Amino acid sequence: MIHTPPAEALKDPESFRALVTERCEPAVLRGAAKQWPMLAGGDVGGVADHLRRFDAGRAAEVFVGEPAIQARYHYDETLAGFNFTRSTMPFTQALAQILATAREPGRPSMYMGSLTAETCFPGIEETTRLPFVPAAVRPRFWIGHPSTVACHYDTMDNVACVAAGRRRFTLFPPDAISDLYVGPIDHTLAGQPISLAVGSEAGDPRFPRFERARERALVVELEPGDALYLPKLWWHQVEATGEVNVLVNFWWDGFPTGPDQPYTAMMLALVAIAERPPAERAAWRAWFDHYVFRPDGHPLGFLPPEHHGVLGSPKENQGRIRAMVMRLLRGG
Template structure:
């Protein structure tokens, strides 16, 4: 079984340096209890006196947003159609204020969900009124508002602080190396941008996903209440169930360990196009080279030479730029 996330009380994080040291650097999920319990947004959402819509209206820039809208029969379980050609919900543009009112009012005929809204664009000033002192400097939050929902198991390409503002959320986590047992769906036909783990929604023993039984016991369940937060390193799989009548989440995405302008996932896509269809023996040879130069299980590939002889493989931002420039020249045929 995958090791359960550690838990840290908000009081232990007296700034971003402590957050970096205690939460981010270990590269594993961490629960932060009470992280946003003192936010005005959290307290107003908990009041149940109808003041939430009025509070959000103070910041509403009047933008159109894209909402996921489904029939009540789907019970907020947004997913593919049976043949994966479509989805069981529709995307609908509407003013954010209308979406908030429809969500807050509840409905017996529809389920509605608005996600990944940049607060600085849709609700300017809201982030400043609800600040997270230990968040990475310069990282702008996003807000997610909806009825009860089940978001299919997926991963993020960025590190993530997910803060539960209203309702309760259950995160079911799988480590990145479970990918081969999760039966991942298409990468270019997705519900919300990221591929999903199709097997994570299947019943035990589903014959379509025999390898998932190797991953099922690795699942870790994290229960979060209003005010709690979960830090997830990039590439951790997570299924998210929101169980309140009204659910609000604010999250922060950023790359905690940048080494240059390029992101790893586009590099992966390029490697797929160049290597994946080659013969097995050649793929094995390239795997050895990737291990040696990229993943480095035995340390730096030029550790046997003095550092001044490491050339563009030297550990410096300037050398990283030279590696990138060299690769760009080769891609252009230079």
């Protein structure tokens, strides 16, 4: 079951963080965006008109897929390339083509993703407010024909709102990663690694471990005005199932602790630890558990705070730790 938070969780960012974000579980937010002006007309035409009203005249990157791929944007058979092409055109032209060809049989599929409000639609953020999303967070827009976006994760917390069409999310928890057969991390469709197994037929001999993950999948369907909260690192395949689909999403870090991101630390650990002997990796795992993941609490919890040194308050010590790390990286 996917969590449905109480109404009071959606009144402001502090309540949302306490009642939703800190659970680190997906949450369905039915009707969270139903009051947006772009949804007032109840149809795709009204949403399109609202987008045109704020259009800054910028070009957009469009994914174009031939009918043979059935709008499943993915790698090609060699994994060296992709099964779609990228085209750049003015936003208004791309939107017009999507709308005009939506009902044409056998037409190529078109998909625009991650169009930022500040670049493409300045001012539109005032009409897409959610009281529980921090005010500084700006929306992004995802527009296209029916499509399937390959299962991936994000390194930021995410609220995704349907403005037109319908969306089906298939979710897997972060600890399913080893069963998802994740592809390359530096040769990706749109920035994040994807699962090669999600969407495969049951019993596919290429992905035997995926059968364990398949049983853990959570599926949620969203209608216009509905939203879904996705914690960072949750895997999600996203299917747009209307003739024309518009999604508005908000990304932010619900738990910022400084300028450095956890993913950065993981990438450095790849070159520092991943190829060491198994027994040494196990030793480092114990160190990471003790100092970073802390299953038994603070590593110096048995001492008064004045003796915690750089392991004291992160806000007070992040500068000292970053300086230590930079010195170590320089060989000092």
